[in-house]
Structure formats: C-alpha cells, structure tokens
Amino acid sequence: QLVTVSTWSLVSTWSLGVNPDIHSERTSPSFPVERVTNLLDGGAELTATRRHVESIINSDSTFSQDDRYFLTRVEQYEGSVRRAVRLREKMKELGWADNGTEAMFAFRVLGADVAFGIHNGVFIPTIKELGIEAQIAKWVPLAQDLQIIGTYAQTELGHGTYLRGLETTVTFDPSNQEFVINMPRLSSIKWWPGDLGRSATHALVLAQLYTQGKCQGMHAFIVQIRSLVDHSSLPGVTVGDIGPKMNFDQVDNGFLILQNVHIPRENMLCRYSEVSPDGTYVKRGSDRINYFSMVLTRTRLLSAEIIPALAKACVIAIRYSVVRRQSKLKPGEMETKILDYQMQQQKLFPQLATVFAFHFMASSFEAFCNQVKVQIKSKGDFSSLPELHALSAGLKALLSDVCSAGVETCRRACGGHGYSLLSGLPSLYTRVAGSCTYEGENTVMQLQTARLIKNAGFQLQSLLQSGVEQYVAWDSTSILLAQAAIAHCQYTIVNNFVETMSRLQHEPEIQQVLQVLCDLYALSGILANAEEFLHDGYMTGHQLDLVTASQRDLLTCVRKDAVSLVDAFDYSDQQLHSAIGSYDGHAYQRLFEWAQKAPMNAKVPFALFLALSSCC
Ligand SMILES: CCCCCCCCCCCCC/C=C/C(=O)SCCNC(=O)CCNC(=O)[C@H](O)C(C)(C)COP(=O)(O)OP(=O)(O)OC[C@H]1O[C@@H](n2cnc3c(N)ncnc32)[C@H](O)[C@@H]1OP(=O)(O)O
Numbered sequence: 001q002l003v004t005v006s007t008w009s010l011v012s013t014w015s016l017g018v019n020p021d022i023h024s025e026r027t028s029p030s031f032p033v034e035r036v037t038n039l040l041d042g043g044a045e046l047t048a049t050r051r052h053v054e055s056i057i058n059s060d061s062t063f064s065q066d067d068r069y070f071l072t073r074v075e076q077y078e079g080s081v082r083r084a085v086r087l088r089e090k091m092k093e094l095g096w097a098d099n100g101t102e103a104m105f106a107f108r109v110l111g112a113d114v115a116f117g118i119h120n121g122v123f124i125p126t127i128k129e130l131g132i133e134a135q136i137a138k139w140v141p142l143a144q145d146l147q148i149i150g151t152y153a154q155t156e157l158g159h160g161t162y163l164r165g166l167e168t169t170v171t172f173d174p175s176n177q178e179f180v181i182n183m184p185r186l187s188s189i190k191w192w193p194g195d196l197g198r199s200a201t202h203a204l205v206l207a208q209l210y211t212q213g214k215c216q217g218m219h220a221f222i223v224q225i226r227s228l229v230d231h232s233s234l235p236g237v238t239v240g241d242i243g244p245k246m247n248f249d250q251v252d253n254g255f256l257i258l259q260n261v262h263i264p265r266e267n268m269l270c271r272y273s274e275v276s277p278d279g280t281y282v283k284r285g286s287d288r289i290n291y292f293s294m295v296l297t298r299t300r301l302l303s304a305e306i307i308p309a310l311a312k313a314c315v316i317a318i319r320y321s322v323v324r325r326q327s328k329l330k331p332g333e334m335e336t337k338i339l340d341y342q343m344q345q346q347k348l349f350p351q352l353a354t355v356f357a358f359h360f361m362a363s364s365f366e367a368f369c370n371q372v373k374v375q376i377k378s379k380g381d382f383s384s385l386p387e388l389h390a391l392s393a394g395l396k397a398l399l400s401d402v403c404s405a406g407v408e409t410c411r412r413a414c415g416g417h418g419y420s421l422l423s424g425l426p427s428l429y430t431r432v433a434g435s436c437t438y439e440g441e442n443t444v445m446q447l448q449t450a451r452l453i454k455n456a457g458f459q460l461q462s463l464l465q466s467g468v469e470q471y472v473a474w475d476s477t478s479i480l481l482a483q484a485a486i487a488h489c490q491y492t493i494v495n496n497f498v499e500t501m502s503r504l505q506h507e508p509e510i511q512q513v514l515q516v517l518c519d520l521y522a523l524s525g526i527l528a529n530a531e532e533f534l535h536d537g538y539m540t541g542h543q544l545d546l547v548t549a550s551q552r553d554l555l556t557c558v559r560k561d562a563v564s565l566v567d568a569f570d571y572s573d574q575q576l577h578s579a580i581g582s583y584d585g586h587a588y589q590r591l592f593e594w595a596q597k598a599p600m601n602a603k604v605p606f607a608l609f610l611a612l613s614s615c616c
C-alpha cells in the first residue's frame with residue numbers, strides 16, 4: 001500500500017497543466033502559428049471545418065483507441081469495422097456528402113484506422129473513373145451505403161509489378177453474353193487485396209481479357225464473391241486472409257481463387273473499352289487507361305498516408321526532444337534539452353523542412369492530377385497522361401522512400417522510448433514502409449519516371465548504337481535511370497517550394513519562417529547528394545563547404561520555432577497515439593500510466609510486486 005501511494009504521488013504531478021520545458025518553447029514564436037495551420041489546410045475556413053470534424057470524431061467513444069497497443073489482430077480488425085460503420089452513421093446523421101469536405105477530413109483523420117480503406121479509397125474511385133454512367137449509378141450508391149463492400153484485386157501470388165504477366169483470365173462467351181473467370185495455377189491466386197480477407201462482398205478483378213480468341217490485356221471486372229444474405233463465399237470462390245503483416249493488422253488483406261465464375265457482360269468497366277454482344281473488342285483512348293486507377297491512388301496516397309506519417313513523427317520527436325534532458329552541454333549547469341544538441345537538430349530539422357516541401361508539392365500535384373482527370377473524362381484528351389503517370393510514379397517512390405527513412409530517423413532520435421510502441425513511432429514506421437511497395441514497387445516506379453531523362457538517355461543511346469538489344473541496354477542503364485528519376489523529382493519539389501514561397505509576400509511573417517525551411521530543404525538535399533554535384537562539376541569543394549556552413553546556421557534559426565512549427569500541423573493527441581509526443585509534454589507520466597494497461601501488468605500478485613520493489 002505504501003509503495004503504491006508513493007508511486008502514484010510521483011506520477012500524479014502531470015495534473016498540473018503543461019510541462020514547463022515545453023511551455024517555455026511556446027511563449028514567443030516568431031510567426032503566427034494559426035496562419036501556418038491555415039496555410040497547410042488551404043485556408044482558415046478549412047481549418048475550422050477540419051477542427052469541427054475532429055471534435056465530432058474525438059468526442060465519440062466508438063473512435064477512441066486508448067487501448068490500441070494492447071489488442072489482438074482480430075480485436076483490431078473488429079474495432080476498425082465498428083469505426084467504419086459508426087462513421088457511415090455519423091455522415092448520414094450530419095449530412096456529410098461522400099465527396100464533401102467533411103467526409104474528406106473524416107477519412108483523413110481516421111486513415112487506415114477505419115476499415116474499408118480500399119473499398120473507399122480504391123474500389124469506389126476506380127468505378128467512377130473506368131465505369132460508364134450506368135455502372136456508376138448502379139454500384140457507387142450501394143458501395144457508399146456499405147450495402148456492398150469492394151476490394152481492388154489485381155496483384156497475384158506470382159505477379160504484382162508486371163501487369164502484362166497477370167494470369168487470371170476473363171473469357172467472353174457470346175452464347176450467353178457472359179464472361180468466365182479462371183485462375184489457371186497457384187501463382188494466379190489474387191494475393192494482398194485489402195478488405196478482401198473477411199469484409200468484401202465484391203471484387204474489382206483486374207485480369208487479362210480474352211474475346212474472339214485474342215488477348216486484349218488487363219481490364220477491370222466487378223465480381224460478386226460473397227452472399228449478401230449470409231456473407232458466405234459463392235460457388236467457384238475461395239477467399240481468406242493472408243495472415244500477419246509488418247503493420248496494417250487491422251486490415252484484412254486477403255487471397256481470392258476464382259474457378260469458372262460467370263459474370264454478365266455489363267460487369268466489365270467499359271468507359272474506355274468494351275466487348276460488343278458479338279464479342280468484338282472496342283477500345284477508346286490510351287492503351288494504359290486501365291492503369292489510371294493506380295495513378296490516381298499514388299497521387300492521393302501522398303497527402304492521405306505518406307506525408308502525414310513523417311509529419312506526425314516530427315511532432316512526436318521534436319516535442320519529446322524539449323522535455324527530454326540528457327547529459328550536460330556546459331558543466332555545472334542543469335542537464336541539457338536534447339534538442340539543444342546540434343546533432344539532434346541535424347537529425348530532426350531537415351525532416352521538418354521535408355514535410356513542408358512535400359506538403360506543398362503534393363498540393364500542387366493533386367491540382368495537376370485533377371486537371372488531367374477533367375481533360376480525359378470530359379474531352380477525351382489523353383495528351384497529359386504520360387507526364388501524369390511519370391511524375392506520380394516518381395513522386396510516390398521518392399516521397400515514400402524519404403518519409404519512411406525520415407520516420408526511422410525520428411524514432412532513433414528518441415532513444416529507448418522511441419523503441420516503445422507507446423511512443424507511436426515504430427508503428428508509424430512499419431505502416432509508411434508499406435508505401436515503398438504497394439501501389440507500385442519504388443524501383444519500378446523510378447524507372448517509369450526515368451523514361452524522360454537526358455543523361456541516362458545518352459548512355460542508353462550509345463549502348464543501342466553499339467548494337468546491344470533494347471532490353472539489355474535498358475536494364476544495364478537502370479541504376480543511372482533511377483538516379484535521374486530521383487533528381488528530376490527533387491528538382492520539381494525544390495522548384496515548387498520556391499514558387500510557393502514567392503506567393504506569400506502578403507504574409508511576411510510566415511514567409512520568413514518558411515523560407516528558412518525552404519533553404520534548409522534545398523541545402524540538405526545538396527549535402528545528401530554531394531557526390532553528384534561534385535562529379536558533374538556543378539560545385540567545387542569550397543562551395544560545398546559554404547553549403548555545409550549555411551545549413552548549420554539554418555538549424556540554429558529553426559531551433560527557436562521548432563515546437564511552434566510542429567504545433568502548426570495541429571494534430572490532436574488522439575491522432576498521434578503517442579505517450580511521448582502529447583501537447584502537454586508529460587511524456588514520463590504517460591509512459592508509466594499507459595504501461596499499466598499492458599496485460600503483463602494485470603493482477604500481479606502484490607507479494608511479487610513487494611518482493612521486486614524491495615530488491616531494487
Ligand atoms: C488513397 C487511398 C486511401 C487511403 C486509405 C487509408 C490508407 C491505406 C493505405 C494502404 C493502401 C494500399 C493500397 C494498395 C493497392 C495496390 O497496391 S493495388 C496494385 C498496385 N500495383 C501496381 O502499381 C503495379 C505496378 N506495375 C505497373 O504499373 C506496370 O506493370 C508498369 C510497371 C507501369 C509496366 O507496365 P507495362 O504495361 O509493362 O508498360 P511499359 O512497357 O513499362 O510501358 C509502356 C508504355 O506505357 C506507359 N505507361 C505505363 N504505365 C502507365 C500508366 N499508369 N499511365 C500511363 N502510361 C503508362 C509507359 O510510360 C510506356 O510509355 P512509353 O514510354 O511512351 O512507351
């Protein structure tokens with residue numbers, strides 16, 4: 001009893017408001033924090049709407065995840081389904097339209113913590129993009145109302161990248177106006193689709209279309225796989241979950257086997273190609289338009305999933321770094337806030353600058369993507385599709401690589417507590433790491449971008465002129481091509497950041513602090529690729545020394561505003577799920593309190609507890 005009382009008296013100091021070490025960081029920011037929040041949201045009105053949506057979600061216990069780090073996989077899945085159903089109820093109650101701003105913020109706040117991410121984020125948008133109006137009118141309202149749950153079933157056990165190698169066949173039978181779907185061998189089994197293992201009633205099956213004896217390449221088909229009465233799998237369908245993963249435990253990524261499954265001719269998404277009743281294949285538009293859904297998903301993932309991971313990691317690591325004191329810079333003084341060490345600033349501040357650079361890039365790119373969508377859909381103009389594809393592939397690869405590496409840097413900067421799941425950092429890393437693979441493996445995506453780029457082209461050309469086969473020349477240049485693709489994307493991002501700054505003259509206070517981050521991002525990029533700049537003669541060693549000195553000076557400039565800059569991301573504690581990154585800075589109290597929830601601590605015999613405490 002004595003031990004308990006003295007223990008709790010240590011822990012209970014946190015009820016005294018904000019940790020003074022973090023409070024002192026917020027007393028005099030050099031810029032209006034709220035204005036940066038508004039800029040990141042796209043305006044003050046959108047900030048107000050987002051906060052309204054968050055307050056509704058955060059005040060509903062169904063969405064609470066206080067126990068998230070102590071649940072089994074089934075409990076995590078069932079919790080995410082409860083949240084998905086509750087969100088649908090809320091949207092109906094409050095009149096939030098599916099394509100409205102409130103719904104967009106709600107899905108963004110909840111992310112993959114609400115079930116049916118593929119259903120909402122890929123299945124429905126693909127029908128809207130590749131389906132004709134009649135197909136949209138038939139399927140989308142059912143899907144939005146959760147009367148059907150869909151998945152996007154493209155990847156197979158044997159193929160994920162090489163879509164021309166997909167083995168699932170869909171053969172048109174004019175005698176009964178149906179398609180017959182088969183998977184010829186083990187490697188043909190659909191493997192990975194999200195929401196498939198337990199939830200989906202329908203699948204968008206991406207498969208090789210055969211009609212009149214000819215293969216017409218990959219197309220999309222809506223296939224019902226489970227009964228709407230008792231959710232059992234239909235005849236010819238075998239479906240299940242693929243088992244444990246690195247993260248996304250709450251998502252039922254699944255497998256699907258289809259044997260002689262028949263679907264009506266109307267179930268082929270046919271905005272850009274169709275099979276006539278007599279089996280004639282008709283194509284409209286680009287050869288690769290059936291890949292369009294992936295281009296859109298890669299674009300949306302940037303701001304929906306990839307950049308927020310690094311932003312949250314920066315919030316957690318920078319807040320923790322001002323409440324964590326360790327060792328002494330100056331003998332005789334109190335222990336130093338670890339954010340006052342230059343090395344800690346060198347780890348964290350380039351990551352913070354990267355979040356802003358990527359945020360502005362993703363905003364500009366989404367605008368370009370929407371413009372191309374309108375061009376294609378309303379004018380049948382496909383001319384911008386190759387550029388949209390090349391840049392979306394390159395940006396998805398670069399941002400997911402940099403953000404996953406950046407989250408890991410933030411995690412390591414938090415020492416032992418960064419290794420605790422309770423910090424929120426390990427799961428941020430294992431979750432964003434998936435984005436280096438899904439929606440196009442990053443190397444493959446870089447090579448898609450590299451089809452544009454000069455220097456790599458010269459090497460390729462000289463090889464071809466020497467008589468080397470095209471595919472051999474391409475592969476033996478691929479390292480250079482991938483580097484060229486990264487450089488092209490980096491140039492685009494820096495250029496976009498500079499242009500964004502130039503549009504902020506009317507807000508000099510925030511322009512000044514963000515200009516520091518823009519410079520820090522660009523200089524850190526040069527230092528990270530110094531060998532390229534030296535090798536190609538763009539810079540001398542002396543100039544590189546000047547870059548190094550300037551970058552160090554910028555770290556000092558960022559230091560005084562670092563906490564206010566991460567506060568501007570405006571993440572609530574409920575969204576960070578972090579014991580060490582909360583707004584009030586009471587990291588130790590939360591670590592101790594949250595640890596008590598661990599099943600390992602349930603009902604420890606008091607005698608054992610006394611024995612342990614008496615020996616330390
Ligand atoms: C937004 C989500 C909401 C968030 C929800 C919460 C969070 C949830 C997080 C988790 C979500 C995970 C979801 C994941 C889903 C998936 O992973 S779905 C499966 C994704 N799979 C892929 O991306 C496959 C990658 N492979 C390919 O795209 C293609 O195989 C290839 C690599 C592009 C090669 O295709 P191929 O047919 O072989 O073409 P090539 O010979 O390389 O090129 C020929 C020409 O075609 C052009 N081209 C290629 N692709 C496209 C395209 N998409 N658009 C336009 N043009 C394209 C290419 O440039 C060539 O052109 P030329 O150079 O002029 O010849």
Ligand SMILES: Cc1cc2nc3c(=O)[nH]c(=O)nc-3n(C[C@H](O)[C@H](O)[C@H](O)COP(=O)(O)OP(=O)(O)OC[C@H]3O[C@@H](n4cnc5c(N)ncnc54)[C@H](O)[C@@H]3O)c2cc1C
Nearest residue numbers: 152153154155159160161192193194434438439440441443
């Ligand atoms: C979390 C998660 C969710 C997913 N969700 C879905 C989903 O909902 N629906 C769906 O259909 N799929 C989904 N996938 C599957 C995903 O799309 C594939 O895993 C991805 O496209 C990579 O393909 P792959 O697995 O065949 O990798 P591979 O292509 O086999 O990659 C293995 C290695 O081969 C290399 N490689 C491959 N081709 C080339 C080349 N041409 N040149 C050089 N190197 C090459 C790659 O760079 C990589 O190093 C998901 C995957 C994950 C991890």
